Amino acid sequence: MNKYALLTGRGNNSLPGKNVLPVFGKPLLTYCAVAAKKVLENNNLFVSSDDRDILEAAANIGYTAILRPKELSGPDAQHIDAILHGLNVIESVANESVDILVVMLANSATIKSEWIAEAINMIENDPSITSVVPVYKEQDHHPFRAKKIDNEGKLVPYFDFEEDFVSTNRQDLSANYFLSHNFWVLNVNKSIKLNDGFKPWTFLGKKTMPIFVEGCFDVHTMEDIEKTKVWLKANKLD
Numbered sequence: 712m713n714k715y716a717l718l719t720g721r722g723n724n725s726l727p728g729k730n731v732l733p734v735f736g737k738p739l740l741t742y743c744a745v746a747a748k749k750v751l752e753n754n755n756l757f758v759s760s761d762d763r764d765i766l767e768a769a770a771n772i773g774y775t776a777i778l779r780p781k782e783l784s785g786p787d788a789q790h791i792d793a794i795l796h797g798l799n800v801i802e803s804v805a806n807e808s809v810d811i812l813v814v815m816l817a818n819s820a821t822i823k824s825e826w827i828a829e830a831i832n833m834i835e836n837d838p839s840i841t842s843v844v845p846v847y848k849e850q851d852h853h854p855f856r857a858k859k860i861d862n863e864g865k866l867v868p869y870f871d872f873e874e875d876f877v878s879t880n881r882q883d884l885s886a887n888y889f890l891s892h893n894f895w896v897l898n899v900n901k902s903i904k905l906n907d908g909f910k911p912w913t914f915l916g917k918k919t920m921p922i923f924v925e926g927c928f929d930v931h932t933m934e935d936i937e938k939t940k941v942w943l944k945a946n947k948l949d
Contacts, residue, residue, distance in 0.1 A: 712810035715755040716747040717797045720817025722762025730817040731764050735949050738768040742820035749824040759797040791914045812897045819893035820939050821927040830896035841902040841916020845891040845924040850881040891927040
């Protein structure tokens with residue numbers, strides 16, 4: 712199967728320049744870029760951005776730059792459109808179809824190359840899998856405990872419960888998982904090209920498999936940069 716990586720990041724962020732902020736003397740995006748580079752062939756590494764600093768930082772690691780169009784770079788642009796644009800460019804440049812696409816977010820350094828390798832291996836061993844993503848267990852923010860505000864200003868559940876009894880104890884609730892959103896590994900022809908998966912990430916397809924991780928997160932604030940340093944040191948990736 713033809714395997715490629717697409718590193719994605721845009722320059723117009725609430726934390727200016729966050730994707731290239733220094734972390735132990737290296738641009739933030741270096742860590743996820745290097746993680747994929749350890750797994751994939753050097754010619755199969757691409758970066759999509761509207762920001763020259765992001766493109767240059769990734770190019771220094773060996774990534775081929777894809778200048779993202781302006782219409783795909785604003786805060787209201789959908790990530791899937793940027794990924795599809797990048798995928799089309801990759802297939803045009805490589806002159807071959809992409810079977811497995813490793814999509815990484817440039818604002819996350821909490822990623823390990825062995826996770827990427829494991830995800831790729833899962834798809835190669837079972838081509839019916841549409842995607843593989845890292846997830847973490849989170850009971851405090853379980854959907855059974857979430858509320859929305861109705862048109863009268865009252866707090867109400869998001870949905871009707873089928874269960875006769877729902878415990879208020881988080882440990883009694885069914886295991887709840889959130890996507891880490893630092894990378895996705897896509898079985899291209901069965902995921903993003905069909906775009907028929909579960910909302911809101913329909914491009915993941917309907918057979919998404921998990922890799923269980925701990926402590927992974929995106930960077931949105933300077934406090935997240937400090938948390939990133941702690942994670943990298945703890946995992947000996949600094």
